[in-house]
Each structure stands twice: as structure tokens, then as C-alpha cells.
Amino acid sequence: MFGDVAMGSYRFLFDLALILLSTKLLGMLTRKVNMPQVVGALLAGLILGPACFNILQETEFFSQLSEIGVIILMFTAGIETNVKELGRCGKASMIIATIGVIVPLIGGTLLGHFSSVGGKNLMENIFIGVVLTATSVSITVETLKEMGKLNTKVSNTILGAAIIDDVLGIVILTIVSSLADSSVNVGIILLKIFLFFIFAGVVGIIFFKLFKLWFENSNKDLRRYVIVAFVFCLLLSFSAEEFFGVADITGSFLAGLILSGTKKSHYIAARFDTLSYLFLSPIFFASVGISATIDGMNGAIILFAVLLVIIAVLSKIVGCYLGARMCGFNNKEGMQIGVGMVSRGEVALIVAKKGQAMGLVSNILFAPIILMVVITTVVAPILLKIAFRDKNNPSPTPEERNPLEDIVLDPYDGTVVK
Amino acid sequence: MFGDVAMGSYRFLFDLALILLSTKLLGMLTRKVNMPQVVGALLAGLILGPACFNILQETEFFSQLSEIGVIILMFTAGIETNVKELGRCGKASMIIATIGVIVPLIGGTLLGHFSSVGGKNLMENIFIGVVLTATSVSITVETLKEMGKLNTKVSNTILGAAIIDDVLGIVILTIVSSLADSSVNVGIILLKIFLFFIFAGVVGIIFFKLFKLWFENSNKDLRRYVIVAFVFCLLLSFSAEEFFGVADITGSFLAGLILSGTKKSHYIAARFDTLSYLFLSPIFFASVGISATIDGMNGAIILFAVLLVIIAVLSKIVGCYLGARMCGFNNKEGMQIGVGMVSRGEVALIVAKKGQAMGLVSNILFAPIILMVVITTVVAPILLKIAFRDKNNPSPTPEERNPLEDIVLDPYDGTVVK
Numbered sequence: 052m053f054g055d056v057a058m059g060s061y062r063f064l065f066d067l068a069l070i071l072l073s074t075k076l077l078g079m080l081t082r083k084v085n086m087p088q089v090v091g092a093l094l095a096g097l098i099l100g101p102a103c104f105n106i107l108q109e110t111e112f113f114s115q116l117s118e119i120g121v122i123i124l125m126f127t128a129g130i131e132t133n134v135k136e137l138g139r140c141g142k143a144s145m146i147i148a149t150i151g152v153i154v155p156l157i158g159g160t161l162l163g164h165f166s167s168v169g170g171k172n173l174m175e176n177i178f179i180g181v182v183l184t185a186t187s188v189s190i191t192v193e194t195l196k197e198m199g200k201l202n203t204k205v206s207n208t209i210l211g212a213a214i215i216d217d218v219l220g221i222v223i224l225t226i227v228s229s230l231a232d233s234s235v236n237v238g239i240i241l242l243k244i245f246l247f248f249i250f251a252g253v254v255g256i257i258f259f260k261l262f263k264l265w266f267e268n269s270n271k272d273l274r275r276y277v278i279v280a281f282v283f284c285l286l287l288s289f290s291a292e293e294f295f296g297v298a299d300i301t302g303s304f305l306a307g308l309i310l311s312g313t314k315k316s317h318y319i320a321a322r323f324d325t326l327s328y329l330f331l332s333p334i335f336f337a338s339v340g341i342s343a344t345i346d347g348m349n350g351a352i353i354l355f356a357v358l359l360v361i362i363a364v365l366s367k368i369v370g371c372y373l374g375a376r377m378c379g380f381n382n383k384e385g386m387q388i389g390v391g392m393v394s395r396g397e398v399a400l401i402v403a404k405k406g407q408a409m410g411l412v413s414n415i416l417f418a419p420i421i422l423m424v425v426i427t428t429v430v431a432p433i434l435l436k437i438a439f440r441d442k443n444n445p446s447p448t449p450e451e452r453n454p455l456e457d458i459v460l461d462p463y464d465g466t467v468v469k
Numbered sequence: 470m471f472g473d474v475a476m477g478s479y480r481f482l483f484d485l486a487l488i489l490l491s492t493k494l495l496g497m498l499t500r501k502v503n504m505p506q507v508v509g510a511l512l513a514g515l516i517l518g519p520a521c522f523n524i525l526q527e528t529e530f531f532s533q534l535s536e537i538g539v540i541i542l543m544f545t546a547g548i549e550t551n552v553k554e555l556g557r558c559g560k561a562s563m564i565i566a567t568i569g570v571i572v573p574l575i576g577g578t579l580l581g582h583f584s585s586v587g588g589k590n591l592m593e594n595i596f597i598g599v600v601l602t603a604t605s606v607s608i609t610v611e612t613l614k615e616m617g618k619l620n621t622k623v624s625n626t627i628l629g630a631a632i633i634d635d636v637l638g639i640v641i642l643t644i645v646s647s648l649a650d651s652s653v654n655v656g657i658i659l660l661k662i663f664l665f666f667i668f669a670g671v672v673g674i675i676f677f678k679l680f681k682l683w684f685e686n687s688n689k690d691l692r693r694y695v696i697v698a699f700v701f702c703l704l705l706s707f708s709a710e711e712f713f714g715v716a717d718i719t720g721s722f723l724a725g726l727i728l729s730g731t732k733k734s735h736y737i738a739a740r741f742d743t744l745s746y747l748f749l750s751p752i753f754f755a756s757v758g759i760s761a762t763i764d765g766m767n768g769a770i771i772l773f774a775v776l777l778v779i780i781a782v783l784s785k786i787v788g789c790y791l792g793a794r795m796c797g798f799n800n801k802e803g804m805q806i807g808v809g810m811v812s813r814g815e816v817a818l819i820v821a822k823k824g825q826a827m828g829l830v831s832n833i834l835f836a837p838i839i840l841m842v843v844i845t846t847v848v849a850p851i852l853l854k855i856a857f858r859d860k861n862n863p864s865p866t867p868e869e870r871n872p873l874e875d876i877v878l879d880p881y882d883g884t885v886v887k
Contacts, residue, residue, distance in 0.1 A: 061706075061707055061710040061711060061717060063533055064536075064537070064540070064703050064706055064707040064710075064717065065703070065704070065707045065711075067537070067703055068699075068700045068703035068704045068707065071696050071699055071700050071703070072696075072697075072700045075693060075696045075697070079693065111529070111530065112529065112530055112533050115481055115530050116534075118482075119482070119485070122482070274746055274747075275493060275497065277747055278489050278490075278493045278746075278747060278751075279490075279493070281486075281489055281747065282486045282489050282490045285482050285483070285485055285486035285489070286483070286486045288479075288482055289479050289482040289483045289486065292479040292482075293479060293483075299479060299482065322743055322747060323747075325740055325743040325744065326743065326744060326747055326748055328692055328696075329692075329695055329696060329699065329740060329741075329744055330744055330748070333696075
């Protein structure tokens with residue numbers, strides 16, 4: 052084992068340097084043209100991977116690191132979820148999120164079913180739908196901020212729906228990925244999922260109480276709390292996979308949710324943020340790009356990609372529009388909310404990668420999925436600006452913009468840059 | 470490759486959780502009894518590894534991560550080296566460090582030569598000496614601080630000598646490890662080392678100028694600078710091994726030294742500090758403990774361990790005492806300086822691990838080396854208190870202590886906790 056290093060195989064150092072440099076450079080480039088850095092990171096993987104120059108290949112080392120990277124991405128997403136806000140979001144956000152998840156789920160499944168490059172069975176087709184469910188709201192927030200529309204009723208509804216959207220996405224992923232193993236009885240699988248949530252709830256409450264007690268009675272070296280939080284996240288992720296057949300990222304997301312209620316959740320999140328951007332996130336996003344293959348790329352795949360993009364955009368708009376109208380929003384507001392939920396981001400990629408690991412998403416689908424993420428991201432701000440266009444007041448005044456200019460969102464991982 | 474994860478092998482998540490938790494818990498425990506946390510981390514590895522319960526084994530994943538961990542430890546050591554201070558340390562520190570490195574080097578080599586469990590050839594014996602060279606000064610600084618003696622002439626000399634000591638240790642390691650491959654001509658090896666330093670110097674100056682130009686003309690998102698610094702460190706480490714046959718940690722230490730002159734070196738070091746304590750350092754120190762084996766532990770090994778500890782303590786005291794006396798320090802001051810340089814820490818372990826990777830240090834020597842690190846660490850503060858004992862003023866007044874109480878050194882990685 053160690054002999055590998057002993058024999059002078061220091062190639063992984065070079066590979067790591069290449070991943071960090073290329074994802075950052077291309078990320079800065081895509082940022083320049085108002086696209087999130089994650090698009091650049093994906094492109095870096097595509098260009099350096101087998102799809103293009105074949106300089107980087109997936110090794111066990113990098114695939115395990117990217118697994119830890121995803122766990123931490125979902126963990127911080129959980130920590131930064133404001134559970135209280137989730138309660139306040141109200142019925143409207145809940146209904147919009149639910150219909151906005153169901154329509155793309157059905158749309159993706161139907162595409163998989165009718166396309167010749169779709170899945171070989173129902174589960175694989177449903178997985179294409181699952182990839183389309185989760186919204187990435189960071190690009191929308193930035194666009195709304197730019198237009199001075201961030202504290203409106205519509206934008207608050209979008210933010211609320213996006214949070215619920217994430218939770219629903221995780222629930223659906225949990226169920227679908229658990230059902231993937233067709234050798235096991237469906238009833239037992241659903242029981243195991245149920246037991247996992249009970250387990251996570253009980254363990255979570257105990258951990259939360261102990262953690263609060265320990266944390267809030269001490270202001271010593273904060274490092275130990277960050278490490279304990281990490282250990283809790285890893286153990287819940289491991290238990291999910293090992294004992295309940297549930298996806299590890301479900302465990303890490305729940306661990307994050309549990310910790311989100313503690314006083315120092317921002318401190319903990321900031322530390323994991325460093326670990327993410329400096330080491331693990333670039334590896335994860337590059338590995339998604341590396342997974343894409345263009346061998347056997349043909350007319351059917353291209354058609355599939357085009358349809359996937361169209362369904363991704365339309366199904367989200369339609370679903371959220373319907374939900375919004377049901378909740379009493381007018382036609383224009385319904386369109387604004389629908390358009391605000393269009394962009395997909397890291398969660399779609401995380402789900403796709405998870406599907407690959409379970410044998411439910413073949414590498415040939417990665418290029419279309421990456422295309423879908425990139426296009427929905429590019430299209431969202433354009434559609435938003437159109438949907439918010441006001442004949443009487445065509446452009447926002449600087450006064451409207453200013454109050455929120457001090458909030459900076461990093462779209463690379465969707466966190467607020469403090 | 471990825472199939473490994475696909476097939477449900479999530480064991481590495483559990484192993485990681487176990488490493489993080491056990492190193493932290495035992496680290497806090499050793500901290501309670503006034504020993505550095507690194508001792509606890511080593512013990513965690515020993516207890517969980519093959520030497521004891523055999524729950525953790527070294528895998529390629531963890532050995533490559535621990536390699537990156539060492540690279541970052543040496544990189545931050547480099548960044549935090551005050552190059553200007555190095556110049557100001559003056560002749561005294563230089564002479565003390567040099568003799569204080571030569572005597573343990575010879576002592577360790579002789580022990581290896583005469584002991585039945587020593588190396589099979591000259592290089593392996595010299596390597597035992599190399600392990601004994603580098604001082605870990607953090608425990609000394611804490612003890613001096615506690616005694617209110619931190620800003621004395623003696624303590625400044627110790628700090629200066631310890632910095633030079635690190636640089637000399639790296640130079641010796643570079644030469645010895647390069648010479649290890651006996652199939653290559655010695656002249657060529659020395660030429661390659663020389664060329665590497667030229668290469669690092671030229672690349673370093675160019676990088677330093679560009680980095681300063683770029684950094685000091687921008688106050689945008691600082692993350693990119695941290696990533697670029699990391700890439701530079703990785704590439705210099707990789708080049709050292711790949712093109713010059715020089716240890717990767719020499720490259721990363723030099724990369725750190727080069728960056729130490731930039732304005733934001735503290736910012737960069739703090740980010741790597743997070744990456745270290747939260748993820749990579751625990752893996753490295755646990756892996757040292759895991760490397761230790763007690764199979765075939767016999768009288769000869771125990772005798773070797775005892776002699777190694779005695780030589781480690783005495784050779785450092787004698788070498789530094791001689792150097793101090795040569796520089797005009799009196800007898801008592803000479804003893805204080807000698808005693809202040811006794812404790813060994815992470816660098817000894819890094820060197821030992823490097824030796825293992827090159828086949829120069831067998832696993833059977835790890836237990837004695839760990840014992841040496843632990844004992845020198847335990848003994849140093851005791852000896853320091855004796856050496857500083859003042860008949861007229863047996864204990865420091867609180868006034869003497871206060872001014873420096875706000876500086877907190879983390880002995881786990883020897884950095885100042887900001």
C-alpha cells in the first residue's frame with residue numbers, strides 16, 4: 052500500500068495541483084461572464100478528463116475524496132438551512148416546492164422512458180427525473196439582488212420554496228436510491244428508510260442537547276467542536292449507508308440540519324467552507340466533469356440532451372407557476388416564481404454522481420446532465436430579467452440596489468461569503 | 470475504481486471518523502496533563518493500529534492523504550518562518566543550531582551502527598541520526614511563557630536556533646534521502662540537489678514577484694490566493710521528487726519560505742491551518758502511530774529504545790551547550806539553552822515516516838522513535854524549570870507572566886492560535 056508512494060509515485064500531487072489550478076482558473080473565467088464558478092470547475096474536468104485530453108483519470112483516491120467532498124457540501128447545505136425560516140415559509144412555498152419537484156420528476160422519468168438512450172428500467176428512468184428536481188437558488192438570488200428585488204414577496208417565496216425543494220430532493224433521492232436494489236422487498240426498504248429517520252432523529256436530539264450543553268458552557272478552543280461536528284456527520288453518513296441502505300449524503304444533510312440549530316453553526320460552517328473550497332469541492336466538481344464521456348456520442352444522445360434541457364426549464368416553470376397560482380399569486384408573479392426556480396446546480400450533479408455510483412446513471416448521460424446544469428444556469432438570469440420587466444420602470448434605480456450590496460453570495464458552493 | 474464505493478465500501482468514512490475522534494480525545498487528554506496534543510494523536514494511532522487493537526490499517530487512501538498532510542505541515546512551517554528574523558538571529562543561534570544538529574546526528578548514527586536492531590547499512594544508520602536532529606520548540610515556548618522568561622536573551626537565542634535547526638534538518642534530510650538510492654553516482658546526486666535549489670530559487674523569485682504584484686494590487690476574494698499558494702506548494706513538492714530526486718517536503722518547506730515574505734502570509738497560513746487540524750494532521754499523526762509494530766519486540770529493541778531516548782536528550786544538550794559556551798554564554802545559560810532544545814516533535818515523526826517510505830526506517834523502529842518524541846516532550850519542561858531555577862526568586866510573579874498570556878501556541882502543530 053504505502054509502497055506505491057515509496058516507489059516514487061507522486062503523480063497524485065501533480066493531479067491535485069492540476070485540479071485545483073484548472074477549476075479555479077476556469078471558475079474565474081466563467082465568473083467573468085456572469086456564470087457561477089461551478090460551471091468552470093465542470094469544464095475543467097471535462098477538458099482534462101477522458102472526454103477531451105485524458106490527462107486526468109478517476110482514481111480510487113480521488114473518488115473517495117470526492118465522496119467526502121459531497122458529504123461536506125450537503126453537510127454545509129444542511130447547517131445553513133434555517134429550520135425556523137422553513138417553518139415560517141408558509142404554505143405557499145411548500146405547495147410551490149412540492150409541485151415544482153413533482154412535475155420535473157415526472158418529466159425526466161418520461162424522457163428516460165421514451166428516449167432510446169434512457170434507462171434500461173423504471174428505476175433508471177426515475178433517476179433522470181430525480182436529477183431534475185433540485186433547484187440551485189444562488190444565481191437567482193444574485194440576479195434579484197442586482198435588480199433590487201430581493202426583499203419582495205415573490206423573492207421570499209422563491210427562497211422559501213428553494214429550501215423546501217432541497218429537503219424534498221433529498222427525500223426523493225433517499226427513497227429512489229434505496230429502491231434501486233431490486234433484490235430486496237419494497238416494504239423492508241421503506242421500513243429501513245423510516246427506521247433511519249427515527250434513528251437520525253433520536254441520535255440527533257441527544258447529540259444536539261449534549262452539543263449545546265457542552266458548547267454553550269465553554270468558550271475554549273473552538274476547534275474541538277468543529278472536529279466533533281465532522282465526526283458526527285461522518286458517522287451519520289456511514290450509518291445511513293451501512294445499516295439502513297440510505298444514501299450517505301442524506302445522513303450528512305441531516306447532520307447539518309441538526310447542527311443548524313446550535314449557536315456557533317456559522318463558525319462551524321465557515322471552517323468546513325475552507326475545507327471545501329481549498330481541497331474537496333474542486334475535486335468533486337472536476338470528478339463530475341471527468342465522469343462525462345463522449346465515446347459513442349451520437350444523434351440520439353444529442354437529441355436526449357436537447358430534450359433534457361427543454362424539459363428541465365419548462366417542467367420547473369410549469370410546476371412552480373401552477374403552485375403559485377394555486378396560492379393566489381397573479382399571472383405575472385407566477386411566471387416570476389417559476390422562472391426563479393429554473394437554475395439547477397451542485398445538487399443535480401451530486402444526485403447524478405450518486406446515481407453513477409449505484410449503477411443507475413451511465414457515463415454517457417453525464418455530458419447531457421452537465422449541459423442541462425450549464426444552460427439552466429445561463430438561462431435563469433435572462434428569463435428572470437424578462438419576467439421582472441416593468442414597462443413603467445424599465446431599470447432599477449441605484450437606491451433600490453444599494454441596501455443589499457454588502458451581501459456576497461459565492462455561487463461556487465451557494466454560501467454567503469462572510 | 471469508483472466501483473469500490475459503489476459496492477458499498479463506505480468503511481473509509483468510519484475510519485476517518487475514528488481517526489478524527491480518537492486523536493482529538495486523546496489529544497485533549499494529553500493536553501490536560503500538560504503534554505502536547507500530538508502525543509495523544511500518536512497514542513490514538515498506536516492503540517487503534519496493528520500494535521494494539523488492529524482496528525485501523527494503513528490504506529493507500531490514508532497514506533496518500535497523510536503525505537499531503539505532511540506536505541502542508543512543512544509548508545505552514547515554512548510560511549511561519551520569519552526569514553528576516555532568521556537573519557537577525559545572529560551568529561550565536563547559527564552556531565548553537567549547527568553544533569546542536571551535528572552531535573545528535575553523530576549520536577544517532579553511532580547508535581544505529583552498534584545496536585543489533587540498527588540499520589543494515591550506513592545510510593540506514595545515518596537516518597536514525599537524522600531523526601534526532603530537529604527540535605520542536607513549541608513546548609519550550611509554552612514553558613518559558615509560563616515561567617515569565619519569554620523575552621530574555623536566552624529564550625530569543627533558543628527561538629532563533631530552533632528556526633535554523635529546522636532549516637538544517639531539511640538540508641540534511643534532503644542530502645541523506647537523495648543519497649539513499651545507492652545505484653546513482655554521488656556526484657550526480659549532489660548536482661541534482663544543487664540544481665533543485667537553483668530551480669526552486671529561480672521559480673521562487675519569479676512566483677514571489679508575480680504573487681506580490683497580483684496580491685497587493687487587489688483586495689478581492691482572497692480564496693484564489695490561497696488556492697494558488699497550494700498549487701505552487703504541490704508543484705514544487707512534485708518537482709522535487711520527480712525531477713531532482715529530492716524529498717517532497719523539502720519542496721513544500723521552500724514553497725512556504727518563499728510565501729512567508731508576502732503580506733498576507735498569515736491569512737494563507739490560517740487557511741491551511743484549518744485544512745490541517747480538521748482533516749489532514751490527525752490522519753498523519755495517527756498513521757505514524759499505526760506504522761509502529763510490536764511484533765518481534767524483544768530485549769534488543771527495548772535496549773535500543775532506552776538508548777535512543779538517552780542519546781536524544783544528552784546529544785542535544787551537549788551540542789547546544791557547547792555551541793552556547795563558544796558564543797560567550799555562561800555555564801548556566803549554556804545549560805538553559807541546551808535543555809530548551811531537547812524536545813522533539815512532528816519533524817522527527819515526519820522524517821521517520823519519510824524514511825519508512827524510502828525503505829530506510831523499518832516499522833520496528835517506530836515504537837522507539839515515538840517513545841523518544843514522547844519522552845523528550847515530557848522531560849523538556851521539567852528540565853527547563855530546573856535549569857531556570859533561581860535561588861533568590863523561586864517562582865515568577867504574576868506581573869512577569871501577564872504580558873504574554875494573550876499569545877496561545879497550539880503545540881499540536883506548533884502554530885500561534887490567532
